[in-house]
Amino acid sequence: MKKLPILLIILVFAWAGGMAKAAVFEVNYVVESPHPYPDNYNYTWTIEQPSANAIRLHFVNYSTEPGFDFIYILDKDNNTIATYSGSGSDVWTPWVTGNVIKVRLVSDWSIHYYGFYIDKYQFEPSSVYINTLPYEITAPGYYILNVSVED
16 A cells, blocks of 8 residues: 655744744855955945845954954844954854844054954745655745655
8 A cells, every 4th residue: 555645844933032943054155354454444245145034154263453443243224233343263143134244344543453254154044945846845934844755
């Protein structure tokens, strides 16, 4: 006796900080400031991941003049999410809601430091799509954690 294909979808709603957490994808993507950065520097880099609900960046390292030069993490509307000054290495930024994250470096009129080097970012997708020919499953806004097909 042959069983009909059975599709088992388990959708888990794990709420943390008001945001569903399940799948996280990582992308190697380099963003770096000039080394060292110049006086009176004010530049913003924008990273966009169209399919993201949230995104965060990984600093390999950063070094700015403590208390005088700053790295800002901004959302798409230029709201400040985090501020860094001084030195750090192997640092993940907080999650920024949406599909855009910005990094802004602002320096004063003297003393130059290294700046920053970002090597990757992570994002949480807005939906997951699975094609299991001849069946397809979509769950916009949710994560498909387990799919089983039997004959």
